[in-house]
Amino acid sequence: HFLQGHGLRGLYTPLELSFSASKLRDMDALSKSDPMLVVYTKMDGRLEEIGRTEVILNSLEPLWITKTMINYQFEIVQPLVFRIYDIDTKYHNTPVKMLNLAQQDFLGEAFCNLSEIVTKFNHSLSLNLRNGSGHALQGTMTVHAEETASSRMAVEMTFHCLNLDNKDTFSKSDPFLRVSRLSESAVAIPICKTEVINNNLNPVWRPITLTSQQYSSRDDPLLVECFDFDASGNHELMGALQTTIAQLENLYKSKAGANFYSKKGQKKLKGQLFLDTFQEKVQHTFLDYISSGFELNFMVAVDFTASNGDPRTPQSLHYIDPSGRLNSYQQVWNFLTLLRYYLN
Secondary structure, X not given: OXXXXXXXXXOOEEXXXXXXXXXXXXXXXXXXXXXEEEEEEEEOOEEEEEEEOOOOOOOOOOEXXXXXXXXXXXXXXOEEEEEEEEOOHHXXXXXXXXXXXHHOEEEEEEEEEHHHHHOOOOOEEEEEEEOOOOXXXXXXXXXXXXXOOOOOEEEEEEEEEEOOOXXXXXXXXXXXXXXXXXXXXXOEEEEEEOOOOOOOOOOEOOOXXXXXXXXXXXXXXXXXXEEEOOOOOOOEEEEEEEEOHHHHHHHHHXXXXXXXXXXXXXXXXXXXXXXXXXXXXXXXXXXXXXXXXXXXXXXOOOOOOHHHXXXXXXXXXXXOOOOOOOOHHHXXXXXXXXHHHHHO
């Protein structure tokens, strides 16, 4: 009632969007494309960017780890636009948010409404890619939606492996781990991966942190895969195992190792996975700090100059929208009211 009384939107469901693509066009001469996906919402005919994935090197079948958060509102139409770009090699060290999309090769785009995704039985929707004129292009993309968890618990773990199978001929493998959450429809959704350890069959990786938002619950199935890194993007599977957060904790306490299995899970491999650390912790929010006595020096200035224009015209920052949409000043006022409420 407090939020609604201050002009804020009503009920919504927080969602996490995951992305993959298949059979993308190859825009590079001597290697494969390096795709990145950008997500937009469409409001009043304008596109507003809400997220970018990481860049997957040398892959026409990318499975991105970076997710996009969005609030699903049942009572309104929420158009989404997805655009995929091949990132030029000279920009690989540039943070994705700093990339100029006009300087990258366009691989295609797709459209849908958020409701089309959430009303699917498995909350996954596959879309054909098109060019800017709407003509069909090679490749498809899939978007998967899941409700986010409200808990702030997280688990920090340190993994190491022993006796991994060597996949290289003239040197040792370069292993890395990828952790995925298995959905109800058995779809593996990547949530985390380690760094690559070069030339090592007994690697020890830096600690990784999984939030409860990523692993859902302690008993939900996870898939841990170990790959031999290849610069071409054709990473070779060195072994996989299915587990849960609860089982990983037991593995840590027992100091035992868990054997990897072949891709189909039929053959037990000699390589084993161990946990050196397992620590549950709470991820604190801004409000935690405020409620615990953290002090702020807070100053606010609001400019009500006439130069902002006639409030009866949509171009004015003071425009009073008959539809009820808040202008910039009203949004700031609501924010200050909420902040004062929490501070008190």
